[in-house]
Amino acid sequence: MKKNLIHHTILAIESSCDDTSAAIIKDDVVLSNVVASQDVHRLYGGIVPEVASRAHQNNIIPVVDQALKDAQTTVHQLDAVAFTRGPGLIGSLIVGMTFAKSLALSQGIPLIEVNHLQAHVLSAFAQKPYPDFPFLCLTVSGGHTQIVLVQSPLDMKIIGRSIDDAAGEAFDKSGKMMGLDYPAGPLIDKLAQKGTPIFEFPQPRIQGYNYSFSGIKTAIKYFLRDQVAENPDFIQDNMADIAASIQHRIVTILLQKLRKAARHLNINQITIAGGVSANSYLRKKLKEMGEKERWTTYIPPFEYCTDNAGMIAVAARFKYLEGEFVDHSVAPLSKWTI
Numbered sequence: 001m002k003k004n005l006i007h008h009t010i011l012a013i014e015s016s017c018d019d020t021s022a023a024i025i026k027d028d029v030v031l032s033n034v035v036a037s038q039d040v041h042r043l044y045g046g047i048v049p050e051v052a053s054r055a056h057q058n059n060i061i062p063v064v065d066q067a068l069k070d071a072q073t074t075v076h077q078l079d080a081v082a083f084t085r086g087p088g089l090i091g092s093l094i095v096g097m098t099f100a101k102s103l104a105l106s107q108g109i110p111l112i113e114v115n116h117l118q119a120h121v122l123s124a125f126a127q128k129p130y131p132d133f134p135f136l137c138l139t140v141s142g143g144h145t146q147i148v149l150v151q152s153p154l155d156m157k158i159i160g161r162s163i164d165d166a167a168g169e170a171f172d173k174s175g176k177m178m179g180l181d182y183p184a185g186p187l188i189d190k191l192a193q194k195g196t197p198i199f200e201f202p203q204p205r206i207q208g209y210n211y212s213f214s215g216i217k218t219a220i221k222y223f224l225r226d227q228v229a230e231n232p233d234f235i236q237d238n239m240a241d242i243a244a245s246i247q248h249r250i251v252t253i254l255l256q257k258l259r260k261a262a263r264h265l266n267i268n269q270i271t272i273a274g275g276v277s278a279n280s281y282l283r284k285k286l287k288e289m290g291e292k293e294r295w296t297t298y299i300p301p302f303e304y305c306t307d308n309a310g311m312i313a314v315a316a317r318f319k320y321l322e323g324e325f326v327d328h329s330v331a332p333l334s335k336w337t338i
């Protein structure tokens with residue numbers, strides 16, 4: 001396949017979960033990043049895979065169209081098409097992948113597969129300044145919580161991970177117990193801004209750089225049950241303080257392990273990625289910790305935190321430069337580690 005190393009324009013598609021997204025990158029500049037969120041899942045209190053696949057099918061053409069328009073690019077100018085191969089919901093991934101294959105075939109251009117988690121880590125390169133290598137990335141999403149050691153764009157290793165729930169799941173499940181809609185993470189963030197973390201939830205004792213969030217979920221459950229038994233309006237009366245307390249505990253757990261890893265490995269370039277990295281308290285506390293620890297912290301703009309094709313485009317560009325293309329027999333992967 002021909003490669004243009006000096007100038008290249010890539011279309012990237014992300015459809016691993018409930019957001020349909022398309023982005024255009026030209027050289028190292030993300031020209032457009034369009035995301036269609038599927039609000040329909042709120043009705044069910046979680047993502048319904050079948051509903052997600054159908055919504056991707058409806059969204060994909062308008063979203064790609066908009067991404068091309070925003071970037072003032074035509075399909076004929078594309079040098080490659082990239083898609084998320086996994087991890088994610090198979091039915092959702094198939095929609096993005098099949099679209100990418102068809103477009104690549106019709107234009108006679110290469111196809112690039114991207115690992116969704118690797119793309120989250122590389123979202124630090126969606127905007128300058130870029131981190132230096134090696135750096136540590138705390139990836140915190142609805143499905144994953146990882147500390148990743150990144151040696152070069154395509155050479156990364158997970159050095160710590162959650163042994164049970166992901167940080168985003170901890171936010172979402174705690175919020176559900178408070179009667180909040182799905183996904184509760186952003187709602188807890190908003191409520192917490194008016195509250196104080198006055199309620200104490202336990203700090204898990206887990207070895208190394210690993211995490212555990214199931215204990216805090218259970219602690220919150222029994223705390224709320226006991227308080228509600230005494231005062232049926234407890235949750236309603238203390239919404240902001242409960243949210244602030246939950247958020248404080250989750251964020252403290254996340255940052256303590258990150259600090260431990262950075263100190264042991266003597267790394268001072270730190271990034272965050274994934275949906276939970278949109279959390280305002282995490283961003284504030286990471287900045288404060290970074291100043292104390294003399295880190296250079298890279299906190300991505302909100303649009304590159306939650307699922308988006310911009311980060312897929314960034315990862316795809318690194319692969320393009322290495323000539324890492326896939327043939328059309330490729331199939332999606334529900335599980336795929338980095």
Ligand code: KG4
Pocket residue numbers: 017140141142143144167168169171172183184185186189274275276277278279280305306307
């Ligand atoms: O990366 P992402 O968009 O999707 C996955 O790949 O999982 O992450 C979604 C997760 C959800 O659990 C959501 O509640 C959480 O990110 N999230 C937040 C915030 N915004 C999104 N959690 C806490 N505070 C936020 N502001």
Ligand code: ZN
Pocket residue numbers: 116120141142274275306307
């Ligand atoms: Zn994600």
